[in-house]
Amino acid sequence: MTATLACEGLRKRYGDVTAVEDVGFSIAPGQAYGLLGPNGAGKTTTISMLVGLLRPDAGTVLVGGTDLAADPRRAKARIGYVPQEIALYPELTGRENLRFFGRLFGLARRGLAGRIEEVLDLIGLSDRADGRLDTYSGGMRRRINIGAALLHRPDVLILDEPTVGVDPQSRKAILDGLELLVGDGMSLLYTSHYMEEVERVCDRVAIIDHGRIIAEGTRRELIAMVGSADKIELVLDGDVEAAYAKLRTVEGVIEAARTGAESVRLIAEGGRYLLPALISAVEGSATVTATQVIEPDLEATFLHLTGTSLRD
Amino acid sequence: MSGRPRPVAALVAANLRRLTRDRVGLFFMVIMPFVSIAFVGMALGGGTAGSDRLPVGVVAEGAEGSDPVTTAVLAELRRHPDLTVIPMDDAADLRSGVREGSLAAGLVVPSGSTRLELVMTGTNGSGMAARGAVDVSVSRVAAVLEATRAATVAGATETEAAEYVRQAQAEAGRVSVNDSATTGGDPRGFAYTAPANLLLFTFINSMAVAAALVESRRLGMLQRALTAPVRQRSVLFGEAVSRFLVAAAQAVLIMVVSSLAFGVSWGDPLAVAVVVGVFSLVATGAAILVGTLLRSPDQAPAIGPPLGVVLGMLGGCLWPREASGEVINAIGHAFPHAWGMDALLTLTRPGTGLGAVLTEVAVLAGMAVLLLGGSLILFDRRTRVT
Numbered sequence: 269m270t271a272t273l274a275c276e277g278l279r280k281r282y283g284d285v286t287a288v289e290d291v292g293f294s295i296a297p298g299q300a301y302g303l304l305g306p307n308g309a310g311k312t313t314t315i316s317m318l319v320g321l322l323r324p325d326a327g328t329v330l331v332g333g334t335d336l337a338a339d340p341r342r343a344k345a346r347i348g349y350v351p352q353e354i355a356l357y358p359e360l361t362g363r364e365n366l367r368f369f370g371r372l373f374g375l376a377r378r379g380l381a382g383r384i385e386e387v388l389d390l391i392g393l394s395d396r397a398d399g400r401l402d403t404y405s406g407g408m409r410r411r412i413n414i415g416a417a418l419l420h421r422p423d424v425l426i427l428d429e430p431t432v433g434v435d436p437q438s439r440k441a442i443l444d445g446l447e448l449l450v451g452d453g454m455s456l457l458y459t460s461h462y463m464e465e466v467e468r469v470c471d472r473v474a475i476i477d478h479g480r481i482i483a484e485g486t487r488r489e490l491i492a493m494v495g496s497a498d499k500i501e502l503v504l505d506g507d508v509e510a511a512y513a514k515l516r517t518v519e520g521v522i523e524a525a526r527t528g529a530e531s532v533r534l535i536a537e538g539g540r541y542l543l544p545a546l547i548s549a550v551e552g553s554a555t556v557t558a559t560q561v562i563e564p565d566l567e568a569t570f571l572h573l574t575g576t577s578l579r580d
Numbered sequence: 581m582s583g584r585p586r587p588v589a590a591l592v593a594a595n596l597r598r599l600t601r602d603r604v605g606l607f608f609m610v611i612m613p614f615v616s617i618a619f620v621g622m623a624l625g626g627g628t629a630g631s632d633r634l635p636v637g638v639v640a641e642g643a644e645g646s647d648p649v650t651t652a653v654l655a656e657l658r659r660h661p662d663l664t665v666i667p668m669d670d671a672a673d674l675r676s677g678v679r680e681g682s683l684a685a686g687l688v689v690p691s692g693s694t695r696l697e698l699v700m701t702g703t704n705g706s707g708m709a710a711r712g713a714v715d716v717s718v719s720r721v722a723a724v725l726e727a728t729r730a731a732t733v734a735g736a737t738e739t740e741a742a743e744y745v746r747q748a749q750a751e752a753g754r755v756s757v758n759d760s761a762t763t764g765g766d767p768r769g770f771a772y773t774a775p776a777n778l779l780l781f782t783f784i785n786s787m788a789v790a791a792a793l794v795e796s797r798r799l800g801m802l803q804r805a806l807t808a809p810v811r812q813r814s815v816l817f818g819e820a821v822s823r824f825l826v827a828a829a830q831a832v833l834i835m836v837v838s839s840l841a842f843g844v845s846w847g848d849p850l851a852v853a854v855v856v857g858v859f860s861l862v863a864t865g866a867a868i869l870v871g872t873l874l875r876s877p878d879q880a881p882a883i884g885p886p887l888g889v890v891l892g893m894l895g896g897c898l899w900p901r902e903a904s905g906e907v908i909n910a911i912g913h914a915f916p917h918a919w920g921m922d923a924l925l926t927l928t929r930p931g932t933g934l935g936a937v938l939t940e941v942a943v944l945a946g947m948a949v950l951l952l953g954g955s956l957i958l959f960d961r962r963t964r965v966t
Contacts (some may be wrong), residue, residue: 270612319807320806320807320965321803321806321965322965322966323806323965323966340809341585341810341811342809342811343806344808344809345809347807349804349807351800351804353799353800354798354799355799355801355803355804356798356801357598357796357801358799359598359602360594360597360598360601364594364597367593368590368591368593368594369590369808371585371586371587371589371593371807372585372586372587372590372805372808372810373585373808374583374584374585374809375583376583377583380906384611400601439776441871512836564882
């Protein structure tokens with residue numbers, strides 16, 4: 269099957285500074301693909317090359333099999349690009365902004381009004397469509413910003429940090445909407461530095477840092493890179509020293525550490541299922557007053573791979 | 581669903597609609613020009629082309645009717661189409677009238693002498709125009725006197741000589757009817773302020789809408805437009821057409837309203853359209869240049885209109901050019917307004933057409949090519965995919 273969007277060996281340099289080096293991935297039809305990386309990792313530069321705003325120094329971009337460099341207009345017609353900033357006319361209404369993009373993308377005059385209505389419905393702004401954009405909330409502007417990229421029914425939607433500065437309610441509406449689109453078969457390239465969004469929306473994730481893709485795979489594959497051990501935090505009441513000694517011997521516990529006068533941290537396989545055994549192990553010495561099981565996630569993988577937190 | 585992308589239509593429609601949402605901008609486009617035309621026009625003597633005679637004070641020491649030189653000079657001055665003769669008793673009053681500017685020039689005609697005294701001040705345009713007209717009238721009188729003397733010397737009686745000269749004058753009069761147009765200077769009243777404000781406001785408002793272009797760039801609209809399946813030059817063209825339409829609409833509005841409300845006659849429609857068209861192109865080029873060079877949309881209204889006002893001053897759009905010195909008028913011709921004024925004022929004279937303003941049109945077209953070409957190249961560089 270032809271990939272909806274595929275890139276290979278993308279490189280962009282500014283003088284001595286390498287912004288992006290040897291970036292490549294492939295997005296299948298109906299697949300939601302996440303590009304995860306800290307600020308300055310090269311996400312926006314990569315996207316700019318994918319949508320034809322930056323010319324790569326090396327590498328190719330294929331949109332539905334069409335080479336972006338060779339036939340840019342045909343390739344661009346299949347892409348819906350949602351820039352990080354709100355790129356809309358503030359003096360115009362939501363509907364007028366959508367009409368602008370409809371004309372720009374060559375929607376036939378006859379079907380334009382109807383398609384605008386459909387998109388407004390999809391992004392949940394039908395009732396506010398005739399208000400000026402500068403009277404909208406940040407979340408509403410974000411939704412029109414996304415809607416403008418959907419009018420021409422692209423094969424792949426490329427979103428560059430679409431939820432920056434959005435209230436939780438609008439964020440949820442945006443993510444729900446994106447899941448619907450993917451469910452309907454649209455491909456998605458989603459960049460964010462919000463781990464939980466990428467975990468929720470994307471089937472497959474590439475982690476990008478310093479301009480290079482350092483890991484790529486499904487969420488499960490990526491998490492497995494840091495192992496499957498869970499972290500268990502226990503708070504104890506009673507003879508903590510004796511209880512700590514007992515906990516170390518429980519089968520499945522790999523490592524144990526005292527983290528305070530009353531607290532112990534364990535690293536264990538299948539932590540959640542180990543809890544009853546841990547609680548009964550300390551009986552007689554102490555009682556467990558609080559527990560927390562932390563399963564490995566993308567954040568852990570990310571920290572492991574890059575040595576930095578995403579929100580630096 | 582799919583049709584052809586319509587980037588030019590999309591940009592023009594969006595940009596014009598944005599303009600209609602800008603109330604302050606609309607006020608400056610729709611109301612201000614006419615306020616300016618009306619007030620400055622009334623201050624400059626109101627009316628249209630017909631009432632632009634120059635006031636010339638005359639102190640006649642000999643009595644009109646008995647002194648032949650006085651009689652002849654007064655008759656000639658009254659006959660001149662550009663002059664209004666204001667008889668005065670005292671040469672001192674005459675001098676102060678000229679000094680204050682209530683008289684364009686003054687003439688003292690002594691009794692029984694042909695040594696006339698011309699009173700004028702400085703070298704302003706009205707004074708020069710009046711001097712030219714007075715010179716024409718006086719030299720006609722001199723010619724009559726000389727011809728009469730010659731006829732008398734040749735043996736004619738005074739009555740016969742007078743009759744010969746009258747005949748000769750009648751013949752010459754027929755030939756010299758048209759020279760009035762070339763000595764009259766610029767028209768006054770609305771006939772002056774309407775074209776002046778057309779150029780002034782077309783340019784200023786073009787500069788003001790440059791803010792919208794800066795805003796488009798700042799918002800990333802142009803970049804986003806380039807992710808559509810369109811050519812980059814279509815996007816440039818769409819932006820340029822948007823600005824040109826605004827400039828042209830401003831010019832047409834001023835022409836229509838000034839014709840209907842102030843009775844201004846603009847002259848040959850084709851020639852006026854060409855002049856206004858090339859001037860609008862110049863304004864478009866300047867707007868794109870400003871819109872490309874500036875970073876913040878707030879800078880455009882701060883820089884554009886003041887620049888438009890200064891160029892308007894140099895070009896004679898704020899006050900009559902004759903009130904400025906020759907140096908200012910010469911500097912003004914480095915900029916488009918002065919050439920636009922030259923062309924539009926020439927066209928207000930009856931019988932003139934495109935042929936009379938070819939130089940001005942060529943200069944304006946050259947400026948338009950330079951500004952538009954330069955600004956589009958710059959604009960292209962700033963938006964191009966790199």
